[in-house]
Amino acid sequence: MTIAPKAPRKLTMKQRYEALTRDLDWEPSYVETSEVFPYTEFEGIKIHDWSKWEDPFRLTVDAYTKYQAEKDKRLYAVLDGFAQSQGHLSLTEASYLNAMKLFLQGVTPLEYQAHRNFAYLARHLNGPGPRFAALCQSIDEMRHTQTEIHTLSNYNKYYGGFHNYLEQHDRVWYLSVPKSFFDDALTAGPFEFLIAIGFSFEYLLTNLLFVPFMSGASFNGDLPTMTFGFSAQSDESRHMTLGLEAIKFLLEQDEANVPIVQAWIDKWFWRGYRVTALVAQMLDYMLPRKVMSWKEAFELYFEEQMLGGLFQDLAFYGITPPKHVEHAIAEKEVLSHQVYWTLYQFSHAAAFTTTFPDAEAQSWLSDNYPGTFDKLYKPLWDKEARNLEAGGRHFVRGLPQLCQVCQIPMLFTEPDDPTTICQRHSEYRGEKFQTCSDGCQWIFEREPEKYVQAWLPVHQIYQGNCGGPTVPDVLAWYGIQEGDGGEYKGSLDAAHWARWHDAADHSHIGSEA
Amino acid sequence: MAVNSIGTYDFPSRSRQELYGDDQLVHVWFQENMWFCASACFRAPKAMTWGDFWNGLLVPYAEEDPDFDPGARRVWTLHGEVIEPRDDQTLEEIGVEHKDVIGMRVLA
Numbered sequence: 001m002t003i004a005p006k007a008p009r010k011l012t013m014k015q016r017y018e019a020l021t022r023d024l025d026w027e028p029s030y031v032e033t034s035e036v037f038p039y040t041e042f043e044g045i046k047i048h049d050w051s052k053w054e055d056p057f058r059l060t061v062d063a064y065t066k067y068q069a070e071k072d073k074r075l076y077a078v079l080d081g082f083a084q085s086q087g088h089l090s091l092t093e094a095s096y097l098n099a100m101k102l103f104l105q106g107v108t109p110l111e112y113q114a115h116r117n118f119a120y121l122a123r124h125l126n127g128p129g130p131r132f133a134a135l136c137q138s139i140d141e142m143r144h145t146q147t148e149i150h151t152l153s154n155y156n157k158y159y160g161g162f163h164n165y166l167e168q169h170d171r172v173w174y175l176s177v178p179k180s181f182f183d184d185a186l187t188a189g190p191f192e193f194l195i196a197i198g199f200s201f202e203y204l205l206t207n208l209l210f211v212p213f214m215s216g217a218s219f220n221g222d223l224p225t226m227t228f229g230f231s232a233q234s235d236e237s238r239h240m241t242l243g244l245e246a247i248k249f250l251l252e253q254d255e256a257n258v259p260i261v262q263a264w265i266d267k268w269f270w271r272g273y274r275v276t277a278l279v280a281q282m283l284d285y286m287l288p289r290k291v292m293s294w295k296e297a298f299e300l301y302f303e304e305q306m307l308g309g310l311f312q313d314l315a316f317y318g319i320t321p322p323k324h325v326e327h328a329i330a331e332k333e334v335l336s337h338q339v340y341w342t343l344y345q346f347s348h349a350a351a352f353t354t355t356f357p358d359a360e361a362q363s364w365l366s367d368n369y370p371g372t373f374d375k376l377y378k379p380l381w382d383k384e385a386r387n388l389e390a391g392g393r394h395f396v397r398g399l400p401q402l403c404q405v406c407q408i409p410m411l412f413t414e415p416d417d418p419t420t421i422c423q424r425h426s427e428y429r430g431e432k433f434q435t436c437s438d439g440c441q442w443i444f445e446r447e448p449e450k451y452v453q454a455w456l457p458v459h460q461i462y463q464g465n466c467g468g469p470t471v472p473d474v475l476a477w478y479g480i481q482e483g484d485g486g487e488y489k490g491s492l493d494a495a496h497w498a499r500w501h502d503a504a505d506h507s508h509i510g511s512e513a
Numbered sequence: 514m515a516v517n518s519i520g521t522y523d524f525p526s527r528s529r530q531e532l533y534g535d536d537q538l539v540h541v542w543f544q545e546n547m548w549f550c551a552s553a554c555f556r557a558p559k560a561m562t563w564g565d566f567w568n569g570l571l572v573p574y575a576e577e578d579p580d581f582d583p584g585a586r587r588v589w590t591l592h593g594e595v596i597e598p599r600d601d602q603t604l605e606e607i608g609v610e611h612k613d614v615i616g617m618r619v620l621a
């Protein structure tokens with residue numbers, strides 16, 4: 001009697017993951033390992049056993065694509081419904097979209113840069129586990145770029161500020177803040193990038209950088225962005241785990257890695273924290289319906305969860321909380337007010353609008369910042385109210401001094417004195433450089449040869465590299481059009497919004513001249 | 514500490530003096546006046562007189578403050594020292610170098 005051959009047994013998920021990663025890896029025999037992976041030694045990080053990298057997700061390509069396709073299907077169904085039902089009219093107010101303009105111009109291009117660098121890690125890390133994890137994250141980041149663009153493109157039909165975000169990311173003064181931050185990470189080695197983006201950006205600060213935009217969307221009727229946020233959330237939790245796994249892996253591999261990693265945490269906490277300045281003002285000033293104050297967000301997501309939780313765990317490896325963290329804590333009472341006051345005065349050169357906070361907004365600020373708003377910032381707005389009554393509107397008539405590292409105008413104050421602008425001076429090869437804080441100065445002096453190359457928008461304008469010497473020349477070069485920036489009241493967005501809400505017949509919407 | 518890199522790492526500053534010819538960048542730090550959210554940056558010839566710097570660059574910028582009083586008494590600082598610039602002195606004669614910060618405070 002013959003016995004029929006058994007059908008091949010189906011592999012378990014775990015076996016398939018093993019086959020995909022470990023089983024497809026090999027030791028090079030014709031060339032040295034260092035020739036195949038030339039970038040994993042120069043940073044001084046020592047890895048003895050790449051197989052110790054634990055990927056808690058054990059994704060495979062088919063599982064990954066199936067799951068992502070389902071999420072995309074849900075998102076695109078929401079986008080279609082929102083577009084067809086003129087959903088943009090149910091936002092709290094057109095001015096809410098300033099937050100999304102900032103997101104599309106400042107954050108979406110970073111997703112694409114993250115895609116690029118994770119693709120690079122997917123090739124250049126020695127271990128097959130981290131290579132595959134980086135590959136998945138690289139695809140995630142590309143998907144985020146695409147879905148964010150699709151999600152926000154609907155608003156581009158009706159509102160200013162959305163039409164030229166990519167070129168603006170490369171050119172406009174306030175966008176050089178997120179751009180130069182990410183460029184700094186892209187030009188570092190692979191391990192520093194993992195700590196900079198995988199750990200500091202995606203883990204340490206993600207609840208202060210990414211989540212506030214999505215919560216803002218949910219509080220202000222922006223269903224598409226909220227749905228995108230949910231769609232990205234499961235990826236983000238995977239990215240957070242990758243970031244945490246990366247840092248633990250480096251720390252466990254060799255004790256000599258600890259001081260290197262600590263210095264990167266010190267640097268990238270402060271670099272990332274400075275980028276959150278844009279988020280702080282968005283939460284406290286840009287959202288018509290507030291989610292929570294910056295101070296509250298900082299206390300919950302950073303002080304409680306990170307300093308109180310994560311860094312307690314990392315202490316086991318000899319890692320201490322980041323340098324200069326006490327200055328960030330001290331700034332939570334003043335940060336958003338100083339940044340918005342600055343954006344308010346420079347929004348004639350921005351692709352978003354700003355406006356005077358009305359009585360209700362000021363009362364919220366006063367309640368949420370009892371120690372600082374009434375004393376320090378309300379007097380400024382009172383003076384501006386008199387200015388507005390007299391027919392003025394405060395826009396700065398010139399260009400600000402920028403910090404050589406974070407590239408934010410020099411608006412930050414001394415940690416112990418919120419009325420004195422902080423000026424830090426350094427010299428390198430006989431040239432003077434200014435930074436906005438002890439944190440940025442420390443970063444500059446650690447690697448001055450890197451930061452002397454900074455493409456500071458103000459200096460570039462003065463060198464004649466930005467379209468010409470006048471404000472209209474520069475705005476044209478930025479691709480900023482009438483209706484993109486300036487004061488919100490009386491803007492094209494505000495006028496359209498009022499007209500659309502007054503109109504009984506909405507059939508003409510979007511066909512305005 | 515220097516940059517860790519895979520090769521020679523030596524690049525010029527993107528804001529070195531020579532890129533501005535006979536001009537230089539000059540920063541003005543408005544002290545004890547929060548109306549100006551940040552310090553200002555001007556491009557000015559090294560041979561520009563203080564009078565021209567004041568009338569041509571600084572006053573038009575500072576006039577944006579409704580309380581600006583051009584005749585108020587001011588304390589000027591440079592390199593941590595108080596200076597008393599005269600209108601006919603050039604920026605170079607006063608000792609202002611590329612990317613210096615001049616502090617400006619109105620006396621009460």
